[in-house]
Amino acid sequence: MFPGLIAINYNYSWLSRKLWFMDRHILIIGGGVIGLSIARELHKIGVRQITLIEKGVCGGEASWAAAGMLGPQADSPGTGAFFDLCCASRDLFPALASELLDETGIDIDLDRAGTLYLAFTDADMLEIAERYNAHRNAGLAIEYLSADKTRRTEPFVSPDVRESLFFADDWQVDNRKLCAALTSYALSNGITIRENTTVESLLVEDGRVTGVEAGGERFDADSTVIATGAWTSLIKLGEVALPVIVEPVRGQMIAFHTAKRLFQRVIQSSRGYLVPRTDGRILVGSTTEKAGFEKTVTNAAEKNLTEMAYEVAPSISGLQIADSWSGLRPFAADALPLLGPIDGVDGLVLATAHYRNGILLAPITARLIAAKLISGAGSEYFDTFGTGRFRLRSVVTNR
Numbered sequence: 499m500f501p502g503l504i505a506i507n508y509n510y511s512w513l514s515r516k517l518w519f520m521d522r523h524i525l526i527i528g529g530g531v532i533g534l535s536i537a538r539e540l541h542k543i544g545v546r547q548i549t550l551i552e553k554g555v556c557g558g559e560a561s562w563a564a565a566g567m568l569g570p571q572a573d574s575p576g577t578g579a580f581f582d583l584c585c586a587s588r589d590l591f592p593a594l595a596s597e598l599l600d601e602t603g604i605d606i607d608l609d610r611a612g613t614l615y616l617a618f619t620d621a622d623m624l625e626i627a628e629r630y631n632a633h634r635n636a637g638l639a640i641e642y643l644s645a646d647k648t649r650r651t652e653p654f655v656s657p658d659v660r661e662s663l664f665f666a667d668d669w670q671v672d673n674r675k676l677c678a679a680l681t682s683y684a685l686s687n688g689i690t691i692r693e694n695t696t697v698e699s700l701l702v703e704d705g706r707v708t709g710v711e712a713g714g715e716r717f718d719a720d721s722t723v724i725a726t727g728a729w730t731s732l733i734k735l736g737e738v739a740l741p742v743i744v745e746p747v748r749g750q751m752i753a754f755h756t757a758k759r760l761f762q763r764v765i766q767s768s769r770g771y772l773v774p775r776t777d778g779r780i781l782v783g784s785t786t787e788k789a790g791f792e793k794t795v796t797n798a799a800e801k802n803l804t805e806m807a808y809e810v811a812p813s814i815s816g817l818q819i820a821d822s823w824s825g826l827r828p829f830a831a832d833a834l835p836l837l838g839p840i841d842g843v844d845g846l847v848l849a850t851a852h853y854r855n856g857i858l859l860a861p862i863t864a865r866l867i868a869a870k871l872i873s874g875a876g877s878e879y880f881d882t883f884g885t886g887r888f889r890l891r892s893v894v895t896n897r
């Protein structure tokens with residue numbers, strides 16, 4: 499456990515530093531959920547010169563494509579630094595949802611009905627047994643449901659279900675509304691947003707990042723945050739490659755539409771997931787493919803996802819696909835986020851590579867990065883999830 503993390507707050511004696519910091523100019527590159535969350539967090543703690551540069555439209559990439567599950571438990575053995583980070587971030591969502599509603603009038607549809615993880619095969623049952631013991635021993639909220647109880651809980655899941663686990667603390671949020679609310683916050687609070695503007699390289703002077711040139715314009719900054727998701731490795735540090743490797747991993751999804759909401763909870767299984775939205779849509783995901791920056795939706799993926807959904811819930815068989823899309827998850831070699839500074843490069847902080855959990859991890863990422871920028875506060879998380887864990891491409895800047 500990382501006790502320092504939960505204790506991140508802004509009550510310590512950095513008030514005078516904050517006053518100094520209010521006039522600093524922070525540049526954020528990337529307007530996905532991560533960049534937008536950092537912008538809001540910085541503004542809320544008093545920074546008044548924030549510019550966010552986005553190559554397309556804010557919230558238009560992976561953060562738009564996601565399923566919005568906030569599920570630390572359903573995907574994890576239930577221990578370790580990454581699990582702690584995910585849980586700490588999930589716990590920030592109830593306050594975030596109500597603050598965003600007050601601030602912007604946008605309800606991000608935080609749904610705390612929980613997640614059901616279904617078992618259909620012997621292998622699933624083995625996995626469920628292991629998961630149940632580990633999570634129970636760790637004191638986490640988990641409930642075992644027999645086949646009968648599973649069907650009473652969610653009557654539309656397949657009669658072939660053999661048992662399930664219920665994770666009461668694995669929630670969901672509407673990620674598109676979350677991005678819309680964060681963008682609205684930025685626009686109504688004087689945060690400068692430049693859309694349709696691509697940053698190709700960072701300006702470097704004497705080993706320090708001093709801003710960027712983008713769209714024929716120079717943006718000077720005291721600190722720059724890279725929140726560019728799957729495109730992070732395309733950015734240059736001066737004349738050389740940024741010394742981090744983040745790759746795109748495509749995820750394709752489909753959606754069905756029903757007049758009435760059929761499922762109350764997120765439904766997970768070893769083959770995929772169904773996420774019921776309040777408007778009657780059922781999101782079905784997802785593929786995991788290395789296809790470069792190609793975002794095509796393929797017939798094969800649509801077919802596989804449809805078959806999986808019909809197997810998990812035969813009662814929806816016959817529904818036609820109402821929508822399909824794909825997005826690029828930002829992936830580092832160990833599938834963990836890249837957070838914090840790069841050794842030997844001043845004025846630059848990374849917040850990227852959130853892979854499958856960027857929606858879940860946005861609030862805690864924003865807190866960690868804002869604390870770093872405002873007070874220089876380190877975090878054990880920067881050791882665990884920092885760039886130092888990889889042997890980096892060498893940094894040769896125009897020092």
Ligand code: FAD
Nearest residue numbers: 528530532553561565566567697727749825855856857858
């Ligand atoms: P993005 O949302 O991709 O934003 C990065 C932004 O940077 C983009 O808007 C891009 O245009 C901009 N940019 C890039 N380069 C430049 C540049 N040079 N100059 C200017 N702007 C630039 N996560 C969950 O927590 N729960 C889920 O259920 C979930 N489901 C998912 C399902 C799918 C199918 C996919 C694809 C992802 C899913 N994820 C989920 C993962 C989540 O979507 C990502 O981890 C998260 O959106 C990453 O946020 P981001 O802001 O880093 O990236």
